[in-house]
Every structure is written in structure tokens, then in C-alpha cells.
Amino acid sequence: MFTSWFEANKIWPQARTLTYGQFVSKFVYVKKKRQWKPRKRGYTIGRLIWVPPSTGELYYLRMMLTVIKGPTCYDELRKIGETQYFTYRDACFAMGFLEDDRVYINAIKESKDWGSGHFLRKLFVIILLANTMSRPRHVWDECKEWLSD
Structure with a gap:
């Protein structure tokens, strides 16, 4: 059914x-x-099933389905303007669906002045478990010198 949608986009303008x-x-x-x-004839309301953020790429694919019009293949769902992204997550980030992780970097940066390495690592883990960071690896790369003793 889903891939037939791509075919319909090729056939019907x-x-x-x-x-x-x-x-x-x-x-x-x-x-x-x-x-x-x-x-x-008739009318119906379409709906997309709920997908939890913890499913990763499937969640980001669903986000792209709400805005991309008329794709004819999976690759077009990851294309924003002239840029082809490798993952749906990257495409969502480019569309502005995901927040910049500056908030988390700044929180760790503020805490480094008074918190121990153990506390900072614990803070980082809590942020990770909340599953709200867009790019955990980026946050780690920015803060790793403060997180290691």
C-alpha cells in the first residue's frame, strides 16, 4: 500500500x-x-499511525510524511531542496523539526564550574535517558573534556 503511493505519484499529476x-x-x-x-465520490479523513520517538528512523520517516508532497521513491522523502540526506533524521533536522542541542551543551557547560566529573556524567546520562537530544554524539563531542576526569 505504501509503495503503491509512490507509483500513484508517478502516474497521477x-x-x-x-x-x-x-x-x-x-x-x-x-x-x-x-x-x-x-x-x-465521498470523502474520508486519512490518519497516520502514532510512532514513538524511540523507534528512530521510523519516527523520522513519519514526520517527513506529514510535509513532503508527491515523492516517487524513498530517496525523495529524504531530499530537502537540492540536498539529499542519508537519514530521515538528518532531513528532519534540516526541515527544522528537531531542536538544536545547544540547551544541553549549555547546561553541562554551566554545571562544569561547580559540579564534579561524576555529577556531569550523571547529568549527561539523565539527559540521554530523557530521549530528547537530537544529536547525542554532537553533545558528547562538545562536552567530552568536561565529562572525563
Whole structure:
């Protein structure tokens, strides 16, 4: 069903103006033929299933499905402007869906003046477990000298 959406975007020009969630309001899926056809009558509201952030790339793929219109392959879901990104996460970051991790870097930087190495590492672990950092590796690279004794 999902890859048939890519095929429909290749065939139908009006399909290229819709996101995945909007698509079902204008098209209907024919199971026997495994393809999408323009909806002749009626109306329906499409919805995307909830995906938890802990699923990683699947979560970022779902985020891209809410804004990218008319892709014909998976690669187009990761393309923003003229730039092709390697992961959906990077594409989401480029779209501005994910926050810059400066807040976390600044928190650790402030704490380094009065906190011990043990405390700073504990703080870093708590931030990691909260699963709110966009780029944990970047935060580590920026703060590793303060986190190691």
C-alpha cells in the first residue's frame, strides 16, 4: 500500500500535490489491483499511525510524511531542496523539526564550574535517558573534556 503511493505519484499529476495523510481524501486503494485510483465520490479523513520517538528512523520517516508532497521513491522523502540526506533524521533536522542541542551543551557547560566529573556524567546520562537530544554524539563531542576526569 505504501509503495503503491509512490507509483500513484508517478502516474497521477494531482497526487503530487498531496502529502501521505491528505492522499486518501482524493484517492482510494484497490486491494485486488494493489494500486491507488482517484476517488469518484465521498470523502474520508486519512490518519497516520502514532510512532514513538524511540523507534528512530521510523519516527523520522513519519514526520517527513506529514510535509513532503508527491515523492516517487524513498530517496525523495529524504531530499530537502537540492540536498539529499542519508537519514530521515538528518532531513528532519534540516526541515527544522528537531531542536538544536545547544540547551544541553549549555547546561553541562554551566554545571562544569561547580559540579564534579561524576555529577556531569550523571547529568549527561539523565539527559540521554530523557530521549530528547537530537544529536547525542554532537553533545558528547562538545562536552567530552568536561565529562572525563
